[in-house]
Amino acid sequence: MHGLLLVLATFLASGVEMVEALTIVLAVGITRGWRSTLVGVATATLSLAVIVALLGPALARIPIDALRLVVGALLLLFGLQWLRKAILRASGYVALHDEAEAFRTQLTAAQAAGTVIRAGLDWYAFTLSFKGVLLEGLEVAFIVVTFASAPGTFPLVVSGAVAAVVLVGIAGVFLHRPLSAVPENTMKFAVGLLLTSFGMFWGAEGAGVDWPGGDGAILALLAFLALVSLGLTSWLRHQQVRAFTAG
Amino acid sequence: MGSAALGFVRFWYAFIVGDDWTVAAGVIAALAVTSMLGRRGVAAWWLLPVVVGLLLFASLRRAAGKHQ
Numbered sequence: 001m002h003g004l005l006l007v008l009a010t011f012l013a014s015g016v017e018m019v020e021a022l023t024i025v026l027a028v029g030i031t032r033g034w035r036s037t038l039v040g041v042a043t044a045t046l047s048l049a050v051i052v053a054l055l056g057p058a059l060a061r062i063p064i065d066a067l068r069l070v071v072g073a074l075l076l077l078f079g080l081q082w083l084r085k086a087i088l089r090a091s092g093y094v095a096l097h098d099e100a101e102a103f104r105t106q107l108t109a110a111q112a113a114g115t116v117i118r119a120g121l122d123w124y125a126f127t128l129s130f131k132g133v134l135l136e137g138l139e140v141a142f143i144v145v146t147f148a149s150a151p152g153t154f155p156l157v158v159s160g161a162v163a164a165v166v167l168v169g170i171a172g173v174f175l176h177r178p179l180s181a182v183p184e185n186t187m188k189f190a191v192g193l194l195l196t197s198f199g200m201f202w203g204a205e206g207a208g209v210d211w212p213g214g215d216g217a218i219l220a221l222l223a224f225l226a227l228v229s230l231g232l233t234s235w236l237r238h239q240q241v242r243a244f245t246a247g
Numbered sequence: 248m249g250s251a252a253l254g255f256v257r258f259w260y261a262f263i264v265g266d267d268w269t270v271a272a273g274v275i276a277a278l279a280v281t282s283m284l285g286r287r288g289v290a291a292w293w294l295l296p297v298v299v300g301l302l303l304f305a306s307l308r309r310a311a312g313k314h315q
Binding site: 069072073074076077080081083084085087088091093094138139196200203204206207208209210211212217221224225228229232236239240 | 262263264265266267270271274275278279281282285286290291292294295296299300302303304306307310311314
């Protein structure tokens, strides 16, 4: 169960970030040509692999209790950021991320930009696809590294992240348009819940806590946090309606 | 050089701390108190979930107030 949740967390986190990266890559590739765009994608992917390869062994040198504390704190910080944004979007306070609109904006910008050739590459296409994939992938790389620091989890965590990258990549190649139908906010909500639950579990363990029920406490934390988050979403929606009718 | 260093710090601040620094500060404080209570033999497993719920509530209330 524990392993399944880890795979689900990295699959969803990787999937949602790759959907956003795909929008940028498609817009740049279609308008500026594929060669420089794909070199940018490959360079960013290689950079992310190097980050994972360097950070993974560095974390493995930290003593287990301190590691759990650090990893738990990081997961809590990332998880609460994802959850906070997802709740604000779900309750209507912040607009939902619109891939079709983002695609149109990127397309217009890519068409308007001038051409500078460096190292035989269209520099605009290279830098934009490189930055897009690197920045969207950086958080996933950190999530993978932190999850993989728990003993025996590396294959599970990496398989979840890689499966999402492959799935989004295949969808992009065949559909050749942004994946607007993907329920991004629901996925972000779920990622926020999973990261925060694991963060609480490992962070508290690192701080010396013995959880009642052992590993089963993760499910209880997940259920508790889901109830709190859904309650807060409903409360915020109610506030929004009250403000609208009063104003 | 100075602006590049500032940009680097800003990027990592936004990446790790995010939009609301009080959430990050609250998480660190809650972990510190949990550790302190644990060393004194107090069963403090309940503290972090309660603090996380309260931090989320306070942060969302502030954000909703700003957006209205």
